[in-house]
Amino acid sequence: MNIDINLILPEIFLSLSIMTLLMIGVFKKNSTSLIFNLSVLTLLILSALILNLSNIGETFIFNQSYVIDDFSNFMKILTAISTIFVMSVSADFLKSLNIYKIEYPILILCSLLGMMVMISSNDLIVFYLGLELQSLALYVLAAFNRDNILSTESGLKYFVLSALSSGLLLYGCSLIYGFTGSTNFIDISSNTYEVPYALTFGIVFILVGLAFKISAVPFHMWAPDVYQGSPTSVTMFFALIPKIAATCVFIRFLYVPFINMIDQWQMIIIFISIASMIFGAVAAIGQKNLKRLIAYSSIGHMGYSLAGIATGSIGGIQSSITYITIYVIMNLALFCCLFMLRRNNNYFENIDDLSGLSKNHPILSLSLLIILFSLAGIPPMAGFFAKFYVFMAVIEQSMYFLAIVGLLSTVIAAFYYLRIIKIIYFDPSKDKYDTNHSFGLKISLLVSTVFILFYFIYPNSLINIISKINII
């Protein structure tokens, strides 16, 4: 069997760089900054390598268990680029907590490798391998601030619950294998003409595992604690990148092997979607900690992205991908703002700490204003378009109930975003925060905010790329 090495080159390059970086880190003293810079370089080269594959079209390798197509390329580039942003903004923060260590970039790269495998997987086993690789790295990252009790707690919590969900997922895999005789997505899809009920059980178990990974209701319980407990830069990673990979797997798993069984899984997705939207909106209202609030808001956002997946149409998938892309950029910007709440090397993360921010930091407040209105889905920010595409797809399938519930929960969610804006703009001001931020942080905030604000001028930029994606 001949395999074009180019197809798998990004993954090979990434694994080799991880090992090299680890070696450099172990044998060279005080090399943390070097490792950080090298890992950013690695990510840049990685993005270029993936970009190089963009014209290949759909190609299967390794006995059809690994797939390279527009979808996987887009999602991989999205993960790689967002990881670059995460790396470039987190250095200062890690230094302030005294956890500026070589393991951090290496673990992030490991997790990224796992996600790339997940994204390209066309086989249950490959998919599970990727998932475990990314999860193991994430457990360590969650507990990375090991002297902090909240951080270790969140690491342990995430580990236990995640292991449970992986168990369920694996059980689902075995059920599916048992009833279709294959672990390969394409083989499974050709074996599902007669649908035994037990196969539905398999799907349900896997959906539970995946819903856990993207923290959709009712498998969201870990998210607020882990988000709050982990160091903020890790929270940022948690909130952005595993969601991209998990959404990707969600889509591929449901649409490649089981598109014929849409009647079986559609109601489940709709339920998870509605529950996440409503719960995310309602539970965030009472929060005092910004990271916790972001956790609930991301639960809500996952609900919207699932609404696109629930449609069972190509437009739905595309809208869901658009949603997740814009979601990643919005949250990236929000976390950048969070990193700017620094005074004498202390980082602040309570909503009250934002009080009267607009007086002393007009630019930062303006960015927050744009980001929060965007998260609330108010036009003309990018967040509105994300919701717009999703509801276009949802209404195309005449799922009016989902659309109306979704939009009504937007109104509820708008309340807590408005509350933050109120605190920033209407409340009395507090002490100034430091303004000497790193270049990477400033540029990340600038880029993402400008994208959010000016997306409406040329919305085709994203749509043109995403409209090529077709996996049915």
Place this chain on the structure above:
Amino acid sequence: MNIPILSSLILLPTIGAIFIFFSKSNVEKYNSSKYIALFISTANFILSLYLWFVFDNSISEFQFVENRKWIVGLVNYKVGIDGISILFIILTTFITPLCVISVNTTVKKRLKDFLISILLLETLMIGVFCSLDLVVFYLFFEGGLIPMFLIIGIWGGERRVYSAFKFFLFTLLGSVLMLVAIITIYWLTGTTDVEALYEIGIETKYQNLLWLAFLSSFAVKTPMWPVHTWLPDAHVEAPTAGSVLLAAILLKMAGYGFIRFSIGLFPVASDYFVPLIYTLSLIAIIYTSLVALMQEDMKKLIAYSSVAHMGFVTLGIFTLTQQGIEGGIFQMISHGLVSAALFLCVGVVYERMHTRLIKDYGGVVSVMPKYAIVFMVFALGSLSLPGTSGFIGEFLILMGAFKKSFFVAAVASVGVILGAAYILWLYKRVIFGKIINQDVKKLIDLNNSEIFILWSLAIPILFFGFYPEPLINTIEVSINNLIEVYNLNLENYMVKNK
């Protein structure tokens, strides 16, 4: 036309806002930013007058249409105006410079941000009246919430936070259903282009639900009874310039939306729901007039009177007669001027006395004679005395209503009387009588900029009261066409059902 005149109208205030954002102005005086804002908004006003000048009011088609690709395959950025929209655009560009001038006395802090908000709001409001695509319309319509939320929230009174939230959430709640309807229309017809939709028409079996979804948004914005409760709060807490923009223009978006979308797109449903609108309008007219009579706060009183006047507007529009709709539009323009002026009048004394309670005033005429005169003009305009623009509007509306139903018109006429009662009583209690409160004696009469603002509102009120021709001529053909198309659609539907 090679110059995209409508897009320039829409963009100019934004460009001004960007200039102000980057201008380094003196922190204490903010002079440069104010002059930029004034210059830009005046330029926009002149541009809109030029637009009116070159506007051909003998044809009913949309003019100055610009159509650009926007979201490929879904939505085009399409703007254009006809006789109905141009008046609202001019109203917007006319009111905005006055608001900019009025900040002299009323806005004490963060003037720069305030001016930016006002200019952005102007962009969005003009956009609402120009857009010929449902999605573009929605974008402008909803986007207006952001600056208004900030205006109420940052520069408002004591309960500003509550009011800002109520305003934002009420309106958003109404609008999301409209978004569902817009997307549904797209999937039913394959387009959101208003002109194309007029041609294609929307299947009658869907019209009722879609109409209700649009109503949910417009009713909140109008505001119609029973979802009007946000308005008094928002008005009372908003700073003067905010109240003026809210009353003069933001409320008109919904009235405009009723004419352009509810009637234009869903003729059958509009016909079906006429009794509903009549009922809600009559309740609004009578009930809120009675509520206004009981108010002790001047701004609240005027806010309730706005609800009542907007009740007349919706009543007029849904008589679906030439006179009724003309009256509705005329009343909206007139109310835009009158209510803006009344809020400015309240602002004038509020800045001096820091109270809005009616009982704290009395006998103002002896210390502020110039103020008393100009206030009188607006009070009379509000109660629609013949010779003011308010009269033409209400007269036409009642004429339209009498054509359709004697009972409705009779009840609405009672509203006219109540309207006279509360505004005259307000005037009497504030302006006449003995001076009880010693602070009133210290009041200083209008300064030059206030005289300028108030008289530049009073003159059009009187002018159009005596000579309504220019306005009527502008809207006549478009409305004629609207009614014709509406009747045609209705007839087709009747024929089909037989």
